[in-house]
Amino acid sequence: MTTRRVALAFAAVLTVMDVTARALEPKIVEFVFESAPFASAHASTIAETSDGFVAAWFGGTREGANDVGIWLSRRENTGWTTSVEVANGVQDDGKRYPTWNPVLFQPRSGPLMLFYKVGPSPESWWGMLRTSTDAGRTWSEPRRLPDGILGPIKNKPVQLADGTILSPTSSESESEPSRWRVHFERSSDGGKTWTATQPLNDGLTMAAIQPSILFREKFGGDRLLAVGRTRQSKVFATTSDDGGKSWSALSLLDDLPNPNAGTDAVTLADGRQLIVYNPVTRGRSPLAVAVSRDGRAWTKVLTLEDQPGEYSYPAVIQTSDGRVHVTYTWKRQRVKHVVIDPTKLTR
Numbered sequence: 001m002t003t004r005r006v007a008l009a010f011a012a013v014l015t016v017m018d019v020t021a022r023a024l025e026p027k028i029v030e031f032v033f034e035s036a037p038f039a040s041a042h043a044s045t046i047a048e049t050s051d052g053f054v055a056a057w058f059g060g061t062r063e064g065a066n067d068v069g070i071w072l073s074r075r076e077n078t079g080w081t082t083s084v085e086v087a088n089g090v091q092d093d094g095k096r097y098p099t100w101n102p103v104l105f106q107p108r109s110g111p112l113m114l115f116y117k118v119g120p121s122p123e124s125w126w127g128m129l130r131t132s133t134d135a136g137r138t139w140s141e142p143r144r145l146p147d148g149i150l151g152p153i154k155n156k157p158v159q160l161a162d163g164t165i166l167s168p169t170s171s172e173s174e175s176e177p178s179r180w181r182v183h184f185e186r187s188s189d190g191g192k193t194w195t196a197t198q199p200l201n202d203g204l205t206m207a208a209i210q211p212s213i214l215f216r217e218k219f220g221g222d223r224l225l226a227v228g229r230t231r232q233s234k235v236f237a238t239t240s241d242d243g244g245k246s247w248s249a250l251s252l253l254d255d256l257p258n259p260n261a262g263t264d265a266v267t268l269a270d271g272r273q274l275i276v277y278n279p280v281t282r283g284r285s286p287l288a289v290a291v292s293r294d295g296r297a298w299t300k301v302l303t304l305e306d307q308p309g310e311y312s313y314p315a316v317i318q319t320s321d322g323r324v325h326v327t328y329t330w331k332r333q334r335v336k337h338v339v340i341d342p343t344k345l346t347r
Contacts, residue, residue, distance in 0.1 A: 128143065229263055322343075
């Protein structure tokens with residue numbers, strides 16, 4: 001089934017977005033699953049392929065439990081397929097570790113990529129990669145990334161004009177307190193080999209992880225912006241003028257509070273930046289959308305959730321039909337999927 005047919009299937013079940021001065025209501029499509037063989041779900045990711053949409057997340061007894069695996073579903077014209085486990089942390093000696101933070105990425109050419117982490121904790125995990133040539137139906141054998149390469153920690157890579165895959169990543173040290181440091185990894189051969197930058201921050205003065213990469217020019221280019229999570233109660237920002245080879249010192253964005261929770265962001269086709277985040281300094285509700293024309297001044301334009309509970313760890317993409325798709329953790333029980341018309345996101 002083509003992406004166009006998937007988009008038409010979505011259109012058939014969505015109501016017209018009600019845009020009023022009071023509120024912008026997103027087109028909430030559905031939960032990715034209604035029931036599952038695991039109690040807890042978190043850290044979703046979504047990608048568009050030539051044959052529809054694919055979502056993944058980690059699920060198990062609870063975050064960090066050894067039974068946590070990577071689960072996946074594909075969006076067909078009748079809805080999301082039954083969730084299947086596509087990766088786990090079972091080792092050659094039979095020992096099983098938890099898995100963490102899947103990230104789906106579809107390069108312009110080549111297979112769909114599924115990055116994820118395996119290990120006892122974020123301080124000691126390692127990066128893994130599987131690929132699919134049939135839009136997520138079947139997968140290659142798991143491959144461990146080289147020592148020193150973690151892969152994207154939470155949010156999707158981007159692909160530069162020359163084909164380079166640039167991966168937003170970070171590390172958490174085993175020291176007390178843990179040092180949270182941002183760096184970036186790049187591959188010029190479709191993910192076969194990787195190089196990494198040095199950390200951008202000391203991890204204490206500015207404790208930052210889980211960046212998202214944005215383009216500062218409407219049609220791509222080498223001028224980049226990265227934003228993400230901190231312990232400093234605001235979203236951080238850093239810029240690059242050379243395609244991610246070097247980056248500015250981290251700074252804080254006054255318009256974007258952060259409760260030490262994951263965010264995700266995307267550059268829209270019209271050149272605006274869009275971020276999904278928790279617009280508070282404590283807790284993981286509400287969950288909201290903000291937009292910016294310059295990456296410095298941001299305006300909150302939409303609230304996705306505002307009830308008690310946890311609504312967190314969003315993933316966001318803009319698809320070929322121009323719509324914005326967001327998946328996020330819903331109360332640690334399910335993954336919710338929202339479709340938004342970005343032309344309505346104005347104030």
